[in-house]
């Protein structure tokens with residue numbers, strides 16, 4: 001029995017392009033972002049994948065990415081569940097600020113800590129640990145049961161909500177997660193064992 005879980009970060013958003021902290025704000029995809037999402041779908045198609053259910057966040061960039069992927073697979077009408085638990089980390093007071101302007105104001109190191117540390121939240125926002133505290137229970141109770149009964153599951157979400165999920169899934173330490181960067185529109189294909197441990201991981205790069 002195959003137990004397939006695919007995670008994909010949304011395609012480039014308008015605020016990715018403008019280098020703005022986004023978090024729970026809701027910009028759409030750029031032209032490049034639409035193309036990245038379609039290419040992700042094509043790569044999954046080339047890998048011979050078809051899904052039984054899809055999950056995405058409450059934010060447009062992830063939902064549009066999910067739909068592009070399903071369209072490429074000829075599965076436009078697949079049951080797709082949207083849930084706020086999969087939203088990007090809330091960037092709090094940084095939301096809408098330019099990342100370079102933030103570095104000029106607070107320093108390179110402080111901004112890196114806010115962006116990549118495990119447990120230091122940006123002002124008024126969520127740390128990766130806070131994000132994991134909502135993503136992981138949702139995965140465990142709602143998504144994982146589908147995977148373990150042999151369904152193929154797509155999750156289209158965000159850089160940090162997926163980093164939090166990957167950290168728990170792969171058992172990474174708070175030091176190891178710092179170096180994990182997720183590119184936009186690149187599917188990660190996991191096969192799980194019956195006991196929910198990871199049997200294999202494949203990153204479908206261009």
Ligand SMILES: O=C(O)[C@H](O)COP(=O)(O)O
Nearest residue numbers: 020021022023088115159
């Ligand atoms: O919310 C954002 O700004 C991005 O989606 C991810 O940002 P990061 O690269 O700073 O984690």
